[in-house]
Amino acid sequence: MRTTAAMVCTTDVHTKRGAIPVAPDVTLGHEAVGVVHALGEAVDGLHEGQRVAVSGVTPCFQCETCQRGFTSQCGGVILGATKFTTRGDGNMAEYFLVGHAGANLAPIPDDLSDHQALYATDMLSTGFVAAEHAELDFGETVAVFAQGAVGLSATIGCRLRGAGLIIAVETLPPRGRNWHVASGRMSSSTTRYAIPSHGSWS
Numbered sequence: 001m002r003t004t005a006a007m008v009c010t011t012d013v014h015t016k017r018g019a020i021p022v023a024p025d026v027t028l029g030h031e032a033v034g035v036v037h038a039l040g041e042a043v044d045g046l047h048e049g050q051r052v053a054v055s056g057v058t059p060c061f062q063c064e065t066c067q068r069g070f071t072s073q074c075g076g077v078i079l080g081a082t083k084f085t086t087r088g089d090g091n092m093a094e095y096f097l098v099g100h101a102g103a104n105l106a107p108i109p110d111d112l113s114d115h116q117a118l119y120a121t122d123m124l125s126t127g128f129v130a131a132e133h134a135e136l137d138f139g140e141t142v143a144v145f146a147q148g149a150v151g152l153s154a155t156i157g158c159r160l161r162g163a164g165l166i167i168a169v170e171t172l173p174p175r176g177r178n179w180h181v182a183s184g185r186m187s188s189s190t191t192r193y194a195i196p197s198h199g200s201w202s
Helices: 008-018 114-121 123-133 149-162 173-185
Strands: 001-007 032-035 051-054 105-107 141-145 166-170 192-194
Touching: 001 114, 032 114, 051 114, 114 123, 123 149, 141 149, 149 166
Parallel strands: 141 166, 166 192
Antiparallel strands: 001 032, 032 051, 051 105
16 A cells, blocks of 8 residues: 555554553554555455555454454454554555455545545544444434544444434543534534533633
């Protein structure tokens, strides 16, 4: 893959600060879009020069955990690997490798920019899969704790899954303001924001 746009994840920040140990020569990064530079012989359905988004987690889809539907817990190589995975270089580089490319690369529609597609590689998809794993029944009430990029994505995901009432909980005022902007796209009658008792939004 040739990188055309990438973002720094909070996980990368924690790793840089020493909270998540990795080998000193491992390239970080797992949020990127780019262009297919070269393909292995076993890859079908993609072509060189194609614009694609790369999954932030690149599971094998073959191990027992993947077959049970928990691909984020795959024992295989994951981009920008942390201590929970096999070590593997990430995509904060001009070029990088993607394992099991046929399953982990998604073509980008022509009407989406690289920067728009970039959000789907990790934060948006992580929030959405959290909403899926909650197995909400239509009209159920759900609480989502924290409204950073992933939490906000989970809130949106719960709304799309048919939650009747969503209670979004956050203690950081800047994130509260972000939520109020995003909530303009969601019905105010189905989403509530929990204001912390020790502060208020300005």
